[in-house]
Amino acid sequence: LAPSTLVELDLAHLIHPQHNRTMHLDFGPVIITEGRGAVLKDIDGKRYIDGLAGLWNVTVGHGRAELANAAAEQMKKLAYFSAYTGMTNIPAIELAAKMAEIGPANLNAIYFTTGGAESNESAIKTARFYWKQLGYSDKTSIISRRFAYHGVTTAAAQATGMPAFWKGFEPHPPGFIHVAPPYPLRFTDPLNGRTVGEAAADAIEQAILAEGPEHVAAMIGEPIMGAGGVIIPPDDYWPRVRALCDKYDVL
Secondary structure, three states, X not given: OOHHHHHHHHHHHOOOOOOOHHHHHHHOOOOEXXXXXXXXXXXXXXXXXXXXXXXXXXXXXXXXXXXXXXXXXXXXXXXXXXXXXXXXXXXXXXXXXXXHHHOOOOOOOOOOXXXXXXXXXXXXXXXXXXXXXXXXXXXXXXXXXXXXXXXXXXXXXXXXXXXXXXXXXXXXXXXXXXXXXXXHHXXXXXXXXXXXXXXXXXXXXXXXXXXXXXXXXXXXXXXXXXOOOOEOOOOOHHHHHHHHHHHOOOO
């Protein structure tokens, strides 16, 4: 199809996430046609560096023939089958075993999802389900941080600490608490002699105590905050968060 026809079809039929359609109508979509390594090419031959690696998921680069061949060989045998109700398949078994082998010693069971937001939705559900199985049905609240990004599905969007992603999708689901992140440049809570890492971790403790430990299921956090600004926490932050969560029985 001609580029002009593709633009018309895009405008008529394709909904773009996080996009101002008015600008789209003025300039038209950028139609990417191929990629090699970290370099993309659009329909007019213009080249781009793919700084986002697709959407942070093409981390080994575009055009990797060995990946395409492996996918094609698998699809010739079996395109897909779920793990529902005790069914399984060989690639899922082998990948789960490999991930358990290379992961931390206490992380040895794998639940596969299709993306980050679904992973976080599943983590939130699992945390709440876990406490219910132990008889603590009131432990449902989730603590997150401002500037955090955890996805834009219903629960994940509420865990995301950027209000711009909430607007227009009210009412907000209950049970989410946001605290200050370990952001040295824009940390506004009083330090009172503490490091930013200590103070940001203490903000989690204050939230747990304010909500009541009997109501808090889990704390969710990116090891390095991504979409909110690539915020690298101080070295004393995560060990203190781990200790506080253990202290109050928070996952």
